[in-house]
Amino acid sequence: MHFLFLLELKKLLINHHLMYEQLRAYINNGTSSIISDEEFKLVEQAFTPKIIKKKQFLLHEGMVCKYMSFIVKGTMRQYTIDQKGNEHIVRFGIENWWISDRDSFINLTPTKYCIDALEDTELLVTTNEKLINLRATSVHFNKMCQNLDEKHFSASQERIQAMISYTAEERFLHLMNTYPVFIQRIPQAMLASYLGITPETLSRIRKQVTLQNKSSR
Amino acid sequence: MHFLFLLELKKLLINHHLMYEQLRAYINNGTSSIISDEEFKLVEQAFTPKIIKKKQFLLHEGMVCKYMSFIVKGTMRQYTIDQKGNEHIVRFGIENWWISDRDSFINLTPTKYCIDALEDTELLVTTNEKLINLRATSVHFNKMCQNLDEKHFSASQERIQAMISYTAEERFLHLMNTYPVFIQRIPQAMLASYLGITPETLSRIRKQVTLQNKSSR
DNA sequence: AAATCTGCTTGATATTTGTCAAGCGAGCTT
DNA sequence: AAGCTCGCTTGACAAATATCAAGCAGATTT
Numbered sequence: 001m002h003f004l005f006l007l008e009l010k011k012l013l014i015n016h017h018l019m020y021e022q023l024r025a026y027i028n029n030g031t032s033s034i035i036s037d038e039e040f041k042l043v044e045q046a047f048t049p050k051i052i053k054k055k056q057f058l059l060h061e062g063m064v065c066k067y068m069s070f071i072v073k074g075t076m077r078q079y080t081i082d083q084k085g086n087e088h089i090v091r092f093g094i095e096n097w098w099i100s101d102r103d104s105f106i107n108l109t110p111t112k113y114c115i116d117a118l119e120d121t122e123l124l125v126t127t128n129e130k131l132i133n134l135r136a137t138s139v140h141f142n143k144m145c146q147n148l149d150e151k152h153f154s155a156s157q158e159r160i161q162a163m164i165s166y167t168a169e170e171r172f173l174h175l176m177n178t179y180p181v182f183i184q185r186i187p188q189a190m191l192a193s194y195l196g197i198t199p200e201t202l203s204r205i206r207k208q209v210t211l212q213n214k215s216s217r
Numbered sequence: 218m219h220f221l222f223l224l225e226l227k228k229l230l231i232n233h234h235l236m237y238e239q240l241r242a243y244i245n246n247g248t249s250s251i252i253s254d255e256e257f258k259l260v261e262q263a264f265t266p267k268i269i270k271k272k273q274f275l276l277h278e279g280m281v282c283k284y285m286s287f288i289v290k291g292t293m294r295q296y297t298i299d300q301k302g303n304e305h306i307v308r309f310g311i312e313n314w315w316i317s318d319r320d321s322f323i324n325l326t327p328t329k330y331c332i333d334a335l336e337d338t339e340l341l342v343t344t345n346e347k348l349i350n351l352r353a354t355s356v357h358f359n360k361m362c363q364n365l366d367e368k369h370f371s372a373s374q375e376r377i378q379a380m381i382s383y384t385a386e387e388r389f390l391h392l393m394n395t396y397p398v399f400i401q402r403i404p405q406a407m408l409a410s411y412l413g414i415t416p417e418t419l420s421r422i423r424k425q426v427t428l429q430n431k432s433s434r
Numbered sequence: 435a436a437a438t439c440t441g442c443t444t445g446a447t448a449t450t451t452g453t454c455a456a457g458c459g460a461g462c463t464t
Numbered sequence: 465a466a467g468c469t470c471g472c473t474t475g476a477c478a479a480a481t482a483t484c485a486a487g488c489a490g491a492t493t494t
Contacts, residue, residue, distance in 0.1 A: 089381070103370070150319065153319050153369070153370075154320045156370075156377065157307060157319075157320065160308075164305045164410070164412075165303075165413075168481075188441070189441070193381070194381070196381035198481075200482075200484095201482070203443055203444080207443080207444095384450080404470095404472090405471070406471070414452085417451090417452075418450090421451095
C-alpha cells in the first residue's frame with residue numbers, strides 16, 4: 001500500500017517536471033539567449049501544476065477568474081451560454097497559449113465565460129500577483145508574455161477580420177489553413193460554434209468542400 | 218509676413234502642448250500616483266505630434282507599419298479591401314486608444330490593412346524602439362500601456378463574442394450601448410462594414426429599431 | 435444482445451441577409 | 465439656379481444560413 005502510493009507520487013513528480021520543462025522550452029524558443037537555471041527557478045516557483053480532466057471546468061460563468069493558466073498539453077474551450085442555452089465558443093486553448101478570462105482576471109469582475117477541457121489537459125497555473133512579480137524579476141519570462149500577448153492580439157484581429165469579410169465556407173477554409181490542429185482534435189459541432197454557424201451548416205460546407213476537392217483532382 | 222508666420226508657429230506650439238497634456242492626463246487617469254514632470258519629459262521626447270487630415274492615410278496595405286500612434290483627438294479606421302474592392306473595417310480608433318497594425322509593427326511584415334482618418338485627427342506618434350525604451354524607463358507610461366492592452370484585449374473578445382452569438386440587429390444594439398460615440402460620429406455605411414453587414418441591411422435594422430421604440434412608448 | 439447516446443448527416447422549409455436598381459434630399463461646386 | 469455628389473432609404477428578388485425533424489453508424493451502458 002505504502003509502496004504503491006510512493007510509486008504514484010514518483011510518477012506525478014516526473015510528470016510535473018516534464019510540464020515545467022516544456023514551459024522552459026517555450027520561453028527559450030522566443031528569445032535569442034537561454035534562460036538560466038536560477039532565473040527559471042523563479043518561474044517554477046510562481047506556477048502550480050494542475051491537471052483538468054475532460055469535461056471538467058476551469059472557470060464558470062459568474063466566478064471571478066483568479067488564475068491565468070499556461071496550457072502545457074491538451075485542449076480547452078472558452079464559451080458563453082445564451083438565453084436559449086446555446087453555447088458560443090469564443091476561443092480554443094491549446095499548447096503554449098494562455099487560458100483565462102483576462103477581463104475578469106485583471107478587473108476582478110465576475111466573468112460571463114465558462115472554460116472547460118475537451119480532453120485531459122495539463123496546466124501551469126498562476127495568480128495575477130505572482131505574474132506581476134515574475135514579469136518584473138525574469139526578463140526571459142517577461143519576453144515570453146509579451147510574445148504571447150502579441151500572438152493573442154494578432155489572432156483576435158485575424159478572427160474579427162474573417163468574421164466581417166468572409167462567408168461561412170471561407171471562414172472554415174481559413175481555419176483549416178490557420179489551425180489545422182483544431183479540425184483534427186475538436187468535434188465538429190464545436191468548430192461550428194467557433195465559426196459562428198450551426199452544426200448543420202458546417203456539415204454541408206464540409207461536404208461541399210470535399211466534393212470540390214475530388215472534382216478538381 | 219514674418220509676423221504672421223510667427224503667429225502660426227505659436228498656435229502650433231500651443232496645440233502641441235495641449236496634445237501632450239492630454240496624454241499626461243490619460244496616463245494619470247490610470248494610476249493612483251501622478252507622473253512627475255521629469256518622468257513625463259521622457260514621454261514627451263519619445264513622441265512626435267502629427268495631424269492627419271480627413272481621408273488621409275496613416276498606413277497603406279503592403280507597407281510595414283513602423284509607427285504606433287496615440288490618438289489625442291479625432292477618428293480613424295483600420296480596414297482591408299477584398300478582391301471585389303469592398304472595404305471591411307476591423308477597428309475604429311478614437312481618443313485615448315492606440316492606432317497601428319501591431320502584427321506588422323512587431324514583426325516588420327507588410328500589413329494587409331489600411332488606416333485613414335474619418336476627420337482631422339491629432340496623433341502622438343512613436344516607434345517600436347522608443348516605445349520599448351520608454352516602457353523600461355517610465356513606470357507610469359508602462360502602466361498606461363498595460364491598461365491600453367487590456368482594454369484592447371477586452372474589446373476584441375467582446376467583438377468576437379458579439380459576432381458569433383448575436384444577430385445583426387443585436388450587434389447594432391450592442392454597439393449603440395457600448396460605443397454610442399461611434400453611432401454619432403461615423404457614417405452609417407462604415408458602421409455597417411464594422412458590424413459585418415451591408416449598408417442596406419443596417420438601414421433596415423435602424424428603421425426596425427426606431428419603430429419598436431415608438432410603439433413601446 | 436438490447437438499449438442508449440453521441441456525433442454527424444440529410445431533407446424540407448423558414449428566416450435572415452445580400453444584391454441590384456432606383457430614388458430622394460442636403461450640401462457643394464460651377 | 466442648375467447640376468452633381470454623397471449618404472441614406474426603399475423595393476423586388478436571390479442567396480446564404482438557420483430551424484426543425486428524421487435517420488444512421490459507431491461507441492458505451494445496461
